[in-house]
Amino acid sequence: xxxxxxxxxxxxxxxxxxxxxxxxxxxxxxxxxxxxxxxxxxxxxxxxxxxxxxxxxxxxxxxxxxxxxxxxxxxxxxxxxxxxxxxxxxxxxxxxxxxxxxxxxxxxxxxxxxxxxxxxxxxxxxxxxxxxxxxxxxxxxxxxxxxxxxxxxxxxxxxxxxxxxxxxxxxxxxxxxxxxxxxxxxxx
Numbered sequence: 344x345x346x347x348x349x350x351x352x353x354x355x356x357x358x359x360x361x362x363x364x365x366x367x368x369x370x371x372x373x374x375x376x377x378x379x380x381x382x383x384x385x386x387x388x389x390x391x392x393x394x395x396x397x398x399x400x401x402x403x404x405x406x407x408x409x410x411x412x413x414x415x416x417x418x419x420x421x422x423x424x425x426x427x428x429x430x431x432x433x434x435x436x437x438x439x440x441x442x443x444x445x446x447x448x449x450x451x452x453x454x455x456x457x458x459x460x461x462x463x464x465x466x467x468x469x470x471x472x473x474x475x476x477x478x479x480x481x482x483x484x485x486x487x488x489x490x491x492x493x494x495x496x497x498x499x500x501x502x503x504x505x506x507x508x509x510x511x512x513x514x515x516x517x518x519x520x521x522x523x524x525x526x527x528x529x530x531x
Contacts, residue, residue: 371459378464383471395478403514411479466491469505473517477507492519 348359386392398406412420469476469487476483483505490502506518 368459370455374455375461375464378467378471381471393472394475403512462486470519473505473507473519474515476505477517478515 348356348362353359381391398408400406410424412424414420465484465486469483470492475481487505490504492503492505493501503519507515508518510516
């Protein structure tokens, strides 16, 4: 928040709620550096955790899941869940003031300009989250499809597509294991 709404320009944090995004590359630069350095194996924040381990028991067996919802329509998903469990009583949630009811999400637009993220960083994110793509049967973003990945460094001869394998115990494993690495970004 301090990047797009510095403390010197506001009386309180509420002043930032409706400010337009002023991403000048600072946040993207931080993301790029973090993504290239992060190994994906030691998440220090809940937002860095993969979904599959959260949806699995400690022995790797899947939990019984009755429904999945896409977060691009989280408000609609929460309303459907409320209606399923509360019936018609859930209808009044949509008629309440902003920020009340079933959903009390972000009250201001995201300030991150994702179009500024390099192709290399987008591919690295796919590499880091491959297990979720495989286990949840999600298609890879177009930028991540193709022979861009290697377990052997940057050897052009060993580049391959992202893939997952079934190990001897019947668990899905990523076929490419991300390490932390610093590579010059590929131009968009």
